[in-house]
Amino acid sequence: MALSFRETRSGGRHMESVSFSKGLEGVIAAASDICRIDGNEGRLYYRGYSIEDLAAHSSFEEVTYLLLNEHLPDKQELENFSARMRRSRDLDPHILDMIRHFPPDGKPMELLQAVVSYLSGYVEHKIQHSATCDCRNTLHQVVQMASVVAAYYRFREGKEYIKPDMGLSHGGNFLYMMRGTRPEPWEDAIMDTSLVLHAEHGFNASTFTARVVASTLSTCYSSISAAVGALYGSLHGGANEAVLRMLQEIGTIDNLEAWFRKTMEKKQKVMGYGHRIYKTKDPRAVIMEGFLKTLSEKRNDFTDYNMLKKLEEIAAHVLGSRDDPVYPNVDFFSGSVFKLLGIPSYLFTPIFAVGRVSGWLAHILEQRKDNRLYRPMSLYNGPDPRPYLYIGER
Numbered sequence: 052m053a054l055s056f057r058e059t060r061s062g063g064r065h066m067e068s069v070s071f072s073k074g075l076e077g078v079i080a081a082a083s084d085i086c087r088i089d090g091n092e093g094r095l096y097y098r099g100y101s102i103e104d105l106a107a108h109s110s111f112e113e114v115t116y117l118l119l120n121e122h123l124p125d126k127q128e129l130e131n132f133s134a135r136m137r138r139s140r141d142l143d144p145h146i147l148d149m150i151r152h153f154p155p156d157g158k159p160m161e162l163l164q165a166v167v168s169y170l171s172g173y174v175e176h177k178i179q180h181s182a183t184c185d186c187r188n189t190l191h192q193v194v195q196m197a198s199v200v201a202a203y204y205r206f207r208e209g210k211e212y213i214k215p216d217m218g219l220s221h222g223g224n225f226l227y228m229m230r231g232t233r234p235e236p237w238e239d240a241i242m243d244t245s246l247v248l249h250a251e252h253g254f255n256a257s258t259f260t261a262r263v264v265a266s267t268l269s270t271c272y273s274s275i276s277a278a279v280g281a282l283y284g285s286l287h288g289g290a291n292e293a294v295l296r297m298l299q300e301i302g303t304i305d306n307l308e309a310w311f312r313k314t315m316e317k318k319q320k321v322m323g324y325g326h327r328i329y330k331t332k333d334p335r336a337v338i339m340e341g342f343l344k345t346l347s348e349k350r351n352d353f354t355d356y357n358m359l360k361k362l363e364e365i366a367a368h369v370l371g372s373r374d375d376p377v378y379p380n381v382d383f384f385s386g387s388v389f390k391l392l393g394i395p396s397y398l399f400t401p402i403f404a405v406g407r408v409s410g411w412l413a414h415i416l417e418q419r420k421d422n423r424l425y426r427p428m429s430l431y432n433g434p435d436p437r438p439y440l441y442i443g444e445r
Contacts, residue, residue, distance in 0.1 A: 071430045076327070080425075081262070085118065085413050086253045090328040095335065097251050098122070106338050111221040111246040112136055115409035118251055119190070119416065139191035140215035140224060142198050146170075147212055150202050159203050159401045160283040164276050166199050171272035193275060193408055197221060200401040201228035222246050225405065230393055237349065241342045242392060248335045248381060249406030251413065253328075257281040257288075261411045263425045265418040278411045279404055288400035291386030293322040295396055298387075304358050311365050321366060323383030335381035343384045346391040355387035 072078050087096040095102040098117050105114055109123075112133045116124045124132060142150075146166060153162050170193070202212050205228075213228045222243030226234040234242065252258070261278040265271070282288040301310045314321060326333055347356040363379060370377045389399055 080254060080259065081418075083254070083414070083417060084121070085410070085417060086251050088253050088328050090326075090330050093329055093331040093334050095252070102248065102334055103338070106244050106247055109247065111243050111250065111406070111409075114247045114250050115190075118409050118413035135191060136194050136221065137215070137217045137224075139194050140198050140217070142195060142202060142212070146195075146199070147202060150199065151206050153203070153206075155207075158283075159200065159397060160279060160288070160404070162203055163196065163199060163401055163404060164279040164283070167193070167196070167272055167276040167279060170195070171270055190412065193272075193412065194221070196401075196408055197225040197405045198228060200398060200405060201225055203401075204229050204395070204398060205231075225402075226392065229398075235349075237345065238392060241346065241388065245339070245342070245385065245388065246402075246406035248338060248385075249403055251407070251410030255287065256284070257407065258411060258414050262414050262418045265415040266422055266425045268419075268422070271412070271415055274415050275408060275411055278407075282400060282404055282407070288403050290323060290380070290382035291389070291399050292396045294382055295386045295390065297322040298355060298358055301358065301362075304361055307358065307361050308365060311362065311369075315369060321362070321370065323379055323386075324366065324370060325377035326380045329378065329380065330376070332378040333380040333383075336379045336383055339381055339384035339388055340379075342388045343391070346388060350391055352391065355390070359384060359387065 085098065087099070088094070097105060097114065098121060100117070100123070105117075109117070110133075113124060113129055115136070116129060116132045146169065149166060149169060150162065153165075198215060205212055210231070213231055215224050216227050216233065217224075219227055219233070220239050220243040222241075222245065223234050223239030226238060226242050254262075257278040260281040261274040264274040264277045301307060311321070343356050343359070347353045363383075386396065386399060389402065390396070394402065
């Protein structure tokens with residue numbers, strides 16, 4: 052539904068009728084140059100470059116440069132930017148103490164949100180609150196998200212912190228700091244490109260949250276911390292964990308058809324299927340599927356790959372032929388990819404944040420460039436005006 056306005060003599064606009072879209076579905080909240088999604092064709096672009104080209108040819112550091120600076124870097128620009136990011140990977144002892152003493156039953160996304168807020172103390176307060184604050188200056192702190200997640204894993208498992216390896220990619224270094232051994236080149240490439248696939252995706256809930264907070268001229272760190280909080284919600288993050296739980300529930304490939312039939316009879320969801328925007332297979336899922344096949348071959352373990360491909364085949368006859376067909380999204384394969392990289396499922400959503408932080412920063416920068424405070428209206432549907440009753444009369 053659309054709002055209706057008329058021009059006033061003063062040049063303003065007067066609202067004549069009010070309507071709303073629940074969840075802001077179909078509402079254009081702002082213009083953006085960052086991400087284009089063609090849901091009908093299953094296409095995704097960052098700053099005009101297809102996700103297929105970026106996944107095949109660019110590192111996460113290069114894609115981060117693209118998102119923040121609006122163009123692909125030349126060789127010298129990329130070398131300087133990558134060196135800057137890599138110099139910032141190591142964690143301050145105070146941050147390590149904070150992670151080490153985090154409650155054992157605490158959730159990693161809660162820690163990540165707290166650490167991002169804590170990092171803001173390292174940046175001059177008056178600069179951070181300035182309307183002209185360039186969030187590129189905070190990148191050297193925020194790239195530590197990967198190190199924070201790796202350190203959390205090490206301490207949780209009773210192991211010691213591992214200092215970063217400056218010779219590895221952003222994704223490869225995360226694997227090294229988490230596992231304690233240098234990844235194989237193909238592991239490095241898959242992990243780094245997985246971060247590329249998660250780096251940006253338009254006005255999703257966490258990105259929109261970051262822009263809303265940025266519109267108040269709060270700090271860049273506050274915007275990112277709020278975005279982490281939004282991603283923590285089960286309707287936004289965590290779907291790839293749910294896919295692995297689904298596979299455990301199914302048990303074996305021989306149980307798939309009976310499980311799927313029962314799931315459809317109960318009108319339950321197939322985890323990793325469907326997307327608000329894509330009306331065909333998520334292009335990121337296509338790439339992730341290839342990664343899963345490669346890892347399955349390298350590990351000689353096709354258990355998840357075979358089950359997911361069989362489930363996709365069965366589901367295509369039912370879910371793909373509906374009036375509103377649904378197809379696999381990026382989460383359908385990503386959980387199994389991370390599992391074969393040795394990553395526990397409780398780190399899946401934090402890894403999402405490690406990749407998406409570059410997109411969040413790009414949107415914060417864009418919001419600040421042409422800012423207007425977000426102030427939507429609500430459609431009141433409460434009681435009509437009524438007399439106040441004193442407590443003895445109620």
